Amino acid sequence: MYILNEKACSMTLNFGRSYVAIPGPSVVPERVLNAMHRASPNIYEGPLHDLTDTLYPDLRAIARTENAVAIYIGNGHSAWEASLCNVLSRGDRVLALATGAFGHGWRDAAAALGARVDLLDFGRRAGIDIDRLADALKTDKSHEIKVVLATHTDTATSVRNDIAALRTCLDACSHPALLMVDCIASMACDPFEMDLWGVDVAITGSQKGLMTPPGLSFVWFNEKAAAAHTKADMVTPYWDWAPRVNASEFFRKFDGTAPVQHLYGLREALDMLLNEEGLEAVWRRHDLLARAVWAALDHWGQGGPIEINIAQEDLRSRAVTSVRIGARHGTDLRRWVEQKTGVTLGIGLGMATEDDPNSDGFFRIAHMGHVNAHMTLGVLGVIEAGLVALEIPHGPGGLAAAAAIVAQA
Ligand SMILES: Cc1ncc(COP(=O)(O)O)c(C=O)c1O
Known part of the structure; x- marks a missing residue:
């Protein structure tokens, strides 16, 4: 007879492939990893130069623009600084619109670079209030404000702002x-139309919807922003976008050694997004998976403390959902799900209050990038299991509701 020993009894279900379901870095497809797995090629001429030339039109297609795009070696913070220093001079006024921690972060970067920054803070559960923006713009009669900063999706709160409405307001x-x-x-998660919506400068990083490891950032800019660049005194040689988009010498596109392996990875990711799935199908996939997540959360919330942070559906991101569950359920659930099932959920970010100084009452579910139905349903399944195991009150039928959304597809 086989007798279970102590060790066997303390088994967990987290062996097998783990899944980091956090809002960046997102899951990198094997194909992208394989494309990067190569020795550095000749950087002076040849295939690397040809491959790099193909990235620019495809990056324009991703942001739906005819405008220029500069590639930097850096993360999202680098894109914040790159975008600011190319258009601003020290002492210029900036109006920052914050709907979560990342809006505050961009504001802080502008202030550290020497801009005079006014902040409009819309809290942690709402989108940008256009009337308040209009009031601020109208009081600036001498047009001292040179730049308005907005976050499309604030990853901390999971709010998604109406960018076209900002242009209409300006x-x-x-x-x-x-x-x-x-x-x-x-x-590459939620629809974004740089030209149609009248955006002058847009920024992103490689590590979320673009399914490539962290390390590249991108700044798209139009002619109006290029004109501002000619007067900007903040810009330094490394961050200057002009040689990156205009230089004929390859090394000036990166102001030094090119991020060789990342460029190959990005090429593969852009092929997957644009040439195989198609950008609009990518957006639709994100929409469907987001709605599956919301359906589960709505059901669970009917019998307990769970609540989607952004109540209004048309203000919700299709890339990430921030969830309120009450301290300490958020941290306990994340730990249980990771230790028992191998899924890592996002932490609450920028949500601290006096009663919950460590944001223990929050977690975030990412549904961005290289995700499909079984990954999202799997995440929801282990969350439901965690709610049961930890006896966190919740309504029934969450997983079934999510499956019904997937079934509709
Ligand atoms: C909306 C947003 N802005 C900026 C950043 C900062 O990017 P990074 O952490 O790559 O510097 C992030 C990171 O998650 C983000 O989600």
């Missing part, structure tokens, strides 16, 4: 400020 106020948008969490 135009209605006849205000000439540049509209600059952080698309780090939304690019």
Whole structure:
């Protein structure tokens, strides 16, 4: 007879492939990893130069723009600074619109670079209030504000702002400020139309919707922003976008050694997104998976403390969902799910209050990038298991509701 020993009894279900379901870095497809797994080629001439030339039109297609795009070696923070220093001079006024921790982060970067920054804070559960923006623009009669900063999706709160409405507001106020948008969490997840929506500067990183490891950032800019660049005194040689988009010498596109393996990985990812699945199908996939997540959360919330942070559906990101569950359920659930099932959920970010100083009452589910139905349903399944195991009150039928959304597809 086989007798279970102590060790066997303390088994977990987390062997097998783990899944980091956090909002970046997102899952990198094997194909992208394999494309990167190569020795560095000749960087002076040949295939690397040809491959790099193909990236620019495809990056334009990703942001739906005819405008220029500069590639940097850096993360999202690098894109914040790159975008700011190319259009601003020290002492220029900036209006930052914050709907979560990342809006505050871009504001802080502008202030550290020497801009005079005004902040409009819309809290942690709402989108940008256009009336408040209009009031701020109207009081700036001498057009001192050079730049308006907005975050498309704030990854901390999972709010998704209406960017086209910001352009309409700037135009209605006849205000000439540049509209600059952080698309780090939304690019290639939620629809984004740089030209149609009148965005002057857009930024993103490689590690979320673009399914490539962290390490590349991108700044798209139009002619109006290029004109501002000619007067900007913050810019330094490394961050200057002009040689990156105009130089004929290859090394000037990166102001030094090119991020060789990342470029190969990005090429593979862009092929998958644009040439195989198609960008609009990518957006639809994200929409469907997001709605599956919301359906589960809505059901669970009917019998307990679970609540989607952004109540209004048309303000929700299709890349990430922030969830309120009450301290300490958020941390306990994340730990249980990771230790018992091998799934890592996102932590609550920028949600601290006096009663919950460590944001223990929150977690985030990423549904961005290289995700499909079984991955999302799997994440929801282990969350439901965790709710049961930890006896966190919740309504029934969450997983079934999510499956029904997938079934509709
Ligand atoms: C909306 C947004 N902006 C900026 C950043 C900062 O990017 P990074 O952490 O790559 O510097 C992030 C990171 O998650 C983000 O989600």
